[in-house]
Amino acid sequence: MDTIASFFSFITTPVSWVIVQFHSLYGAVFGPDTGWAWGLSIVSLVVLIRICLIPLFVKQIKSTRNMQVLQPKMKAIQERYKNDKQRQSEEMMKLYKETGTNPLSSCLPILAQSPFFFALYHVLSSIASGKTIGVINQSLLDSARQAHIFGAPLAAKFMDSSDKVASLNASLTDVRIVTAIMIVLMSASQFYTQRQLMTKNVDLTVKTPYMQQQKMLMYIFPVIFAVTGVNFPVGVLVYWLTTNVWTMGQQMYVINQNPTPGSKAQDQYLQRLLKSITSQGQVRSRRKRTIVQAIVAKGPDRNDNERRFVTGLAKAGLAAQADGTVAKSDTATVEAEAGGAARRQQPKRQTKAQRQAAAGHSPADKPAPGKPSLEKDEPQDSTSKPSGKSAAGSARQAKPGQRKGQQRPKHPSKK
Known part of the structure; x- marks a missing residue:
């Protein structure tokens, strides 16, 4: 020492x-x-x-x-x-x-x-x-x-x-x-x-x-x-x-x-800043205007905390400007509400039975295991043309060794 x-x-x-x-x-x-x-x-x-x-x-x-x-x-x-x-x-x-x-x-x-x-x-x-x-x-x-x-x-x-x-x-x-x-x-x-x-x-x-x-x-x-x-x-x-x-x-x-971008502290700070701006209707201090200006300049590169801040301003009828101030904007409110409605109206995930029922195929229409289908024994009228769902069903049923789906017509030289 x-x-x-x-x-x-x-x-x-x-x-x-x-x-x-x-x-x-x-x-x-x-x-x-x-x-x-x-x-x-x-x-x-x-x-x-x-x-x-x-x-x-x-x-x-x-x-x-x-x-x-x-x-x-x-x-x-x-x-x-x-x-x-x-x-x-x-x-x-x-x-x-x-x-x-x-x-x-x-x-x-x-x-x-x-x-x-x-x-x-x-x-x-x-x-x-x-x-x-x-x-x-x-x-x-x-x-x-x-x-x-x-x-x-x-x-x-x-x-x-x-x-x-x-x-x-x-x-x-x-x-x-x-x-x-x-x-x-x-x-x-x-x-x-x-x-x-x-x-x-x-x-x-x-x-x-x-x-x-x-x-x-x-x-x-x-x-x-x-x-x-x-x-x-x-x-x-x-x-x-x-x-x-x-x-x-x-x-x-x-x-x-002055929290680190993307951190928990930034989320808490931006929520406090959002509450202050929405209650006062303006950005009062120069330091806060600098922060808002930096968020606007990032554009699509904003992190999740900054996106929530911009969305919160839009729901309050305010839009952040390039100089760090905010201005009233009805368009921003409509877009925020439309975005929220679009997210709320997303359909729920359906089960396989629900999807088959929506497509017109009920699980009850399927033949039971070990029981032959009666539709194969019914004679078909060669003069009648299948229409609607029957035509689509016949197109989907392929012979053994043949590709599924609608077949391309053969070339005349190969007939």
């Missing part, structure tokens, strides 16, 4: 400076040596970092959605060039370039946040060891060592010995209870965030290996947090719990306001 800490030592000074600035603010309210002052300083550091990472988070969302859309094409390339790995890689890179997708964009927020995490870990480890670091001098160091969050010192760990915990003026029981609760909350928030993404914000019409990978990560990440969390100081657990809660709230906002 010392190698990693030294590698990220260039950022420990800025991180410690930010913590000290927030501590001076909260210390004036709660007292400089309280756990509230130092704990809220760490929470504020997380909020500040995550606000700065919002542009990267937007890129992550776009990259994740593009990867979901490209999964069928990527699978086709893998099957086509499964024996030529070099050509497979070239075609993959070509596909990424054409669509403007960067597979690493989904990892950017984590990669950008990792230096701050290791810097904070190094700062808290130095506080636990009684060493000054960055802009934290001896007086601030003593204040941080006296700060407790629900009885647990900021620098204490779940695996610490009782002697080390006693040196921080705390009991081992308090430290383990507080750290255990934080680890459980941290793992649960991570699991809920990933599960929310998989169940609501994934296009269910596309079944790809990417979805299986995300499902595996949904269970793997909480386990990783639970196993590694026992070696984190309380201050670092506060950091990770805060960032997981932020991610969960941020994910909920994105799912509710």
